[in-house]
Amino acid sequence: MAREAESWAAHAHRVLAASRHHTGAARRAVLELLDSQPCALSAVEIEDALRTSERPVARASIYRILDELERLRLIQKVQVGQAMTRYEPVRGGDEHHHHLVCDSCGTVIPFSDSRLESAIRDLSRRVPMRVAEHEIVLHGECRSCTD
Amino acid sequence: MAREAESWAAHAHRVLAASRHHTGAARRAVLELLDSQPCALSAVEIEDALRTSERPVARASIYRILDELERLRLIQKVQVGQAMTRYEPVRGGDEHHHHLVCDSCGTVIPFSDSRLESAIRDLSRRVPMRVAEHEIVLHGECRSCTD
DNA sequence: ACAGGAATGAGATTCAGTCTCATTACACTG
DNA sequence: CAGTGTAATGAGACTGAATCTCATTCCTGT
Numbered sequence: 001m002a003r004e005a006e007s008w009a010a011h012a013h014r015v016l017a018a019s020r021h022h023t024g025a026a027r028r029a030v031l032e033l034l035d036s037q038p039c040a041l042s043a044v045e046i047e048d049a050l051r052t053s054e055r056p057v058a059r060a061s062i063y064r065i066l067d068e069l070e071r072l073r074l075i076q077k078v079q080v081g082q083a084m085t086r087y088e089p090v091r092g093g094d095e096h097h098h099h100l101v102c103d104s105c106g107t108v109i110p111f112s113d114s115r116l117e118s119a120i121r122d123l124s125r126r127v128p129m130r131v132a133e134h135e136i137v138l139h140g141e142c143r144s145c146t147d
Numbered sequence: 148m149a150r151e152a153e154s155w156a157a158h159a160h161r162v163l164a165a166s167r168h169h170t171g172a173a174r175r176a177v178l179e180l181l182d183s184q185p186c187a188l189s190a191v192e193i194e195d196a197l198r199t200s201e202r203p204v205a206r207a208s209i210y211r212i213l214d215e216l217e218r219l220r221l222i223q224k225v226q227v228g229q230a231m232t233r234y235e236p237v238r239g240g241d242e243h244h245h246h247l248v249c250d251s252c253g254t255v256i257p258f259s260d261s262r263l264e265s266a267i268r269d270l271s272r273r274v275p276m277r278v279a280e281h282e283i284v285l286h287g288e289c290r291s292c293t294d
Numbered sequence: 295a296c297a298g299g300a301a302t303g304a305g306a307t308t309c310a311g312t313c314t315c316a317t318t319a320c321a322c323t324g
Numbered sequence: 325c326a327g328t329g330t331a332a333t334g335a336g337a338c339t340g341a342a343t344c345t346c347a348t349t350c351c352t353g354t
Contacts, residue, residue: 021299021300021351022300022351023301024349025302025351027301043342044340044341044342058304058305059305060302060305060343060345061301063342063343064302083311084340084341085341109275109276111270111274113266116263119262120263122262127285128247129285129287129288131247131285131286132286132288133286133287134284135283135284135286136282136283137282138271138281139278139280140276140277141276143275146277167332168332169330169332170320171320171331173334191309191310191311205333205334205335206310206312206334206335206336207333207334207336208332208334211333230309230310232311
């Protein structure tokens with residue numbers, strides 16, 4: 001993919017600006033936080049992280065912003081089975097990926113596998129539904145928890 | 148698998164009896180309700196259904212019973228991405244399966260695919276985690292919603 | 295700089311799921 | 325088949341994520 005120079009946050013900001021009028025400070029704070037993180041964050045984690053930052057953002061705003069980002073396909077929900085919903089940026093260049101979840105400590109680790117993807121692509125054609133997305137979660141115990 | 152004659156509820160009841168001492172009426176009510184349903188139910192749906200039945204069961208008991216049934220691998224959690232967790236019987240003869248979820252009407256359709264399973268089995272060995280389970284959900288629109 | 299409307303914040307509210315503890319009922323024993 | 329120890333159950337308080345409301349703030353185009 002071209003233009004790896006533009007950050008995801010900048011890209012998302014442009015898309016947001018194009019789709020509606022205002023683009024407040026709360027949005028920018030959420031975008032930058034999401035962009036800086038290696039993996040999916042929950043709304044509560046975002047709220048906590050921003051509370052102690054230079055730009056705190058209210059819970060209602062966080063959920064509103066996440067909803068809109070999801071509608072615009074700029075972020076993606078990650079349901080890791082347990083409690084909270086997590087969200088992560090959809091980066092153009094990145095490959096599509098899935099998640100390992102440690103059932104002991106809750107850590108989420110991304111992975112991707114082309115054989116899996118091709119099996120899914122193939123399967124999607126044979127199934128009684130127009131498949132738009134798929135989600136794969138492997139559960140177990142991570143290295144630090146088994147030690 | 149042999150003995151298809153025995154209902155899942157009866158089988159589950161035996162397993163429960165073997166694994167601990169008491170087997171109360173609340174358990175029997177939950178087992179029978181689960182057995183009679185075509186697809187996965189949420190805890191709240193179970194509570195509602197039993198409230199108006201001849202054997203109401205308290206919420207705490209329902210969650211306790213579901214937890215135990217899951218530990219014994221008699222039922223399986225189904226996280227269809229959205230809100231509530233759903234549970235469905237694991238019937239011996241059935242193969243391990245996953246779910247298609249229609250994002251318009253919420254219908255859940257089971258499917259299984261051996262190529263997918265083998266890709267997952269294979270992948271599980273190469274990943275930095277001791278993988279115990281996996282969950283695959285395909286989202287999209289079912290036939291009746293696309294028409 | 296200003297006006298109008300979108301974005302935001304604070305807090306109340308909802309709702310699934312958990313916890314506690316008093317009560318009930320099962321299952322074994324004699 | 326009554327008694328007893330222990331597991332199961334029920335009622336309701338509680339938690340925590342997510343939603344809603346509405347007053348306030350602050351973008352953005354003019």
